[in-house]
Amino acid sequence: MKLIKKQIPLAIVFITGVLTLISYYVPHKVSVDYIETMNKWENIVVAFAFLLGLISLFFSHYHKITRKADGWGYSIFVFIGFLAMVVPSYTSHGKQMVDGMLTPLGWSYKYIYTALSGTMFAVLAFYIVSTAYRSFRIKSAQAFVLFVAAFILILGKVPLGQIIWDYALGWTGQGVSAVIEWIMQVPAVAGKRGIMIGISIGAIVTSLKIIFGIEKQYMGKD
Amino acid sequence: MALDTSIIAGGWLAAGLTIFLFSFLYKDNPFFKIAEHLYLGAGMGWLFQVSVTSVWIPKIWEPVSKGELLVIIPSVMGLLLLTQFIPKISWLSRYGFTFMMGYGSGLAIPAGLSTDFMSQIEGTIRPFSKLASMTPFSILSSLIVAAGTICVLFYFFFSVEHKGHLKKVSNVGIYFLMIYFGAAFGNTVMARFSLLYGRFDDLFTFSGASYFYATQAILAAMVIYFVIHWLVSGRKPASEEEAA
């Protein structure tokens, strides 16, 4: 049992990992054929992965409804929202536009999905402002540096800010856009590049651990 | 210009859903909850319908019905992922996961090595090979990039033994990180506002006469709802919800 529960899966990760890694460096026909097959397979396997999210969402709301838990009425709207996309897709055969006219599916996308998804993220604008007011504390030299960089970017990215800068600091002969370009191309590159190199080393080590079966948390417990 | 009825109806629906979601900023309420749950369902529904029409039908159903049976292997591996929900046989999902992990790791190693490691080191050093053609200011900038990158790396890798000169170097690294984070914060502000602008712009569109003033009508209805709710629920000061 241990063989099919553990050793074969670990062998799969090792073999696919090593072969895929090698195929990156070996442009031979065999390796191209191998990677092409793997590409097609991977694309299909991943197309099922989202069902994990879908099923757990449905389970939890279905249970809420059957148990009449607090606020179960709202759970019905999860299913209504789902059907509001899937039913028009079926009737429109997955097409969103025919001859420049919106199909029911295109309509659902434009007026339901866009409004909901767009607004969910737009709300964050309000929180970043109130956080900026309440929690942006310039208490140390490091915080001050962060503040100066943020200040210049917030100011210099809009025309009104550029006018204010020219009015107050025009005598320096440096436009705010030039200062922003410099920040983005010099100190910010240094900061990000350090992070990037650090992360790449971490990612390579983790990938090697996965291939060699040292890191296997994703497999869950026995 | 008179609009099609379906477009006007769409405008009312979109304006309504948008205002319902925004109403949470004032106070939690049933309209927000309805819109929030619709969002969860609609997001899944969209992903589901795209997966069916773009992948399952053309990549699995059609090949299999034409007798290309090889695609059954990855489909089974994909379906095995779902055994996650049945504890007794959940180990079967490993066959799908290990395949995904192996493939992903195998690709991640060479790409990470060349793109984020070698190329970055090369990019830091390369400017110095053309010193002759550079202005003093760009030489200085290149030096700052090189020194800054090294300091940040010191901060990451020697954070355990912060002593003496090493500590100083890694402290300088922190300042470079702060500039990067400051720039990132400034840009985040712009990004968040842009998204809000997008929704407001749509609300403005729907507030026009051709949409029969959808935005104003729904906004007024929400205000009336909150006033009535306030009158009925005993006029508790609204700021009590603040803690949330």
Add this chain to the structure above:
Amino acid sequence: MKETLQKFFKIDRRWIFLLLAVTLFVPIVKPIGLPNKSISQATTRVYENIEKLPAGSFLLLSLDYDPSTRPELHPMAMALVRHAFSRNLRVGVVTYIAGSTGLIEELFAKVGKEYNKKDGTDYVILPYQPNILAVMTQMSSDMYGIYSKDRNGTPIAGMPVLKGVKSYKDMSLVVCVTGTAILDYWVAYVGDKYSVPVAGGVTAISQPGYGPYLQTNQLKGLIGGMKGAAEYESLIKQPGKGTSGIDALNLAHLLVLVLILTSNIILLFVKYF
């Protein structure tokens, strides 16, 4: 005095929400008339890379954004497509974000008509695919191995737009517009590996993170956020939602700065006086 200030500091945050809503909504109703003036080097590089392509070149667009980042990225994508069509380039579109399909449809319905471009002849929209790495790797040898039909189920083999296009070798430039890390994948798995020129358009949030790639020329240019969209619109001389967006953001940006300064001054005052 101190108490008044502290009260002011602990003001109900909904007043701040309201203030933001007003500062952002009013300029939409009544534009201020201060459009974007400066153009960054990174945006200009994208423009020049498209500008130098001869007519008929194949441009691959990877449009990977959904309605949640639409206000920033849609104007960008629209300006890019307008630029490509005005230069008579052939355009192919791929996507790895399910939520983007509707926006792509909307974009090409509008801009295609403006330039009188035909689906299948001048552009092709390929269907969503779930696994980006698999598709990217596959397209290096034979794109038809993954894509056999367009998003409406029409077979793509023999389409005029794809004449002579089989793999990256036959594409002049890849531009990825995204609010996710998909641009990183294009750089690492396509740009670096197969020496294909890759440029990008990203949200303002992720823009600073691409500085290193721009410096090494791993990225041939980058359009960042609403400002980048406005810059590109001015480069192609077709103002759109990016330009009007920047105008509307003017006051809100100043509001944030005023708020940060106010709260810090209050705190200083409370502490030392």
